[in-house]
Amino acid sequence: MSDLIPNATLNDGLTIPVIGFGTSRIRGNPGVEVIESAINNGYRLIDSAYNYENEGTVGEAIRRTSVSRKELIITSKLPGRYHEFDKAMITIQESLYRANLDYYDIYLVHWPNPITDKYVEAWEAMIEAKKRGYVRSIGVCNFLPEHMERLKKETGILPSMNQVELHPFFNQKEQRRWHERYEIKTQSWSPLARANQIFENDILQNLASKYEKTVAQIVLRWHYQLGAISIPRSSSPERQLENISIFDFSLEDNDMDKISRLNNPEGRLKGQDPATYEEF
Ligand SMILES: NC(=O)c1ccc[n+]([C@@H]2O[C@H](COP(=O)([O-])OP(=O)(O)OC[C@H]3O[C@@H](n4cnc5c(N)ncnc54)[C@H](OP(=O)(O)O)[C@@H]3O)[C@@H](O)[C@H]2O)c1
Numbered sequence: 001m002s003d004l005i006p007n008a009t010l011n012d013g014l015t016i017p018v019i020g021f022g023t024s025r026i027r028g029n030p031g032v033e034v035i036e037s038a039i040n041n042g043y044r045l046i047d048s049a050y051n052y053e054n055e056g057t058v059g060e061a062i063r064r065t066s067v068s069r070k071e072l073i074i075t076s077k078l079p080g081r082y083h084e085f086d087k088a089m090i091t092i093q094e095s096l097y098r099a100n101l102d103y104y105d106i107y108l109v110h111w112p113n114p115i116t117d118k119y120v121e122a123w124e125a126m127i128e129a130k131k132r133g134y135v136r137s138i139g140v141c142n143f144l145p146e147h148m149e150r151l152k153k154e155t156g157i158l159p160s161m162n163q164v165e166l167h168p169f170f171n172q173k174e175q176r177r178w179h180e181r182y183e184i185k186t187q188s189w190s191p192l193a194r195a196n197q198i199f200e201n202d203i204l205q206n207l208a209s210k211y212e213k214t215v216a217q218i219v220l221r222w223h224y225q226l227g228a229i230s231i232p233r234s235s236s237p238e239r240q241l242e243n244i245s246i247f248d249f250s251l252e253d254n255d256m257d258k259i260s261r262l263n264n265p266e267g268r269l270k271g272q273d274p275a276t277y278e279e280f
Pocket of ligand 1: 193194
């Protein structure tokens with residue numbers, strides 16, 4: 001199945017699959033089994049975070065699978081409480097130890113926390129971590145254009161990707177356009193809107209009937225055709241497989257538009273606006 005997932009190339013040259021596996025809340029022994037199953041089902045991009053407290057779980061699943069490390073793209077994220085340079089460097093090292101890895105493929109600053117205002121320092125540590133070989137590609141999550149403009153101005157280096165909340169109820173049109181302009185890849189978190197009202201939506205259900213696919217497949221195909229890399233999470237092996245089986249059909253333009261029109265400016269799942277929301 002992994003052969004069927006196309007790749008995308010980031011602005012620093014790293015090649016990654018266009019769909020990955022989300023792991024928030026997936027921890028411990030049951031979590032290892034879930035991630036192992038995702039890898040066996042064909043996922044090669046695994047998204048984790050220091051704050052999910054599951055880097056060890058991801059590392060153990062990697063150790064158990066027969067898929068080689070170099071075929072996998074492993075992501076983790078720097079928490080808001082460790083944005084100061086020295087703390088960030090130690091945290092990245094700690095992340096590696098927790099997962100028992102020599103390097104992360106992708107490391108992301110988890111939230112900008114603009115009121116605390118230390119994200120440029122965090123970014124300087126990310127640049128240093130890449131120089132030291134701890135990580136292959138550095139990016140951010142939840143950064144608004146103004147935050148990334150500051151990174152560019154103060155360090156000269158833009159992120160390879162920005163992982164943002166993106167689903168049919170909050171489609172980030174302006175943000176995506178800005179990313180395209182600067183060749184920053186958009187990654188969609190909660191791509192299935194955390195299963196919140198999405199599977200009951202009439203428009204999506206009608207499209208699922210029309211294309212003879214499931215609602216999840218319609219939505220994940222929409223992400224792909226938007227050019228966004230989605231990272232759906234599922235604890236079920238069947239749904240894991242369902243979610244990557246989206247490369248044998250294509251949504252017509254007018255159906256893409258129908259999904260995009262489900263957008264609501266207030267559609268964030270928990271109202272976490274990165275201009276004001278901070279997470280540590
Ligand atoms: N950077 C950030 O700030 C940030 C924030 C939030 C999330 N994330 C990342 O994004 C990942 C994905 O987002 P998420 O976990 O919030 O939510 P999500 O992937 O949008 O939705 C997960 C939910 O959908 C259900 N589901 C999955 N596939 C399904 C299918 N085919 N049919 C029916 N239900 C299905 C899952 O249930 P089952 O398990 O029962 O299938 C689970 O309840 C996270 O795991 C995390 O890695 C990042």
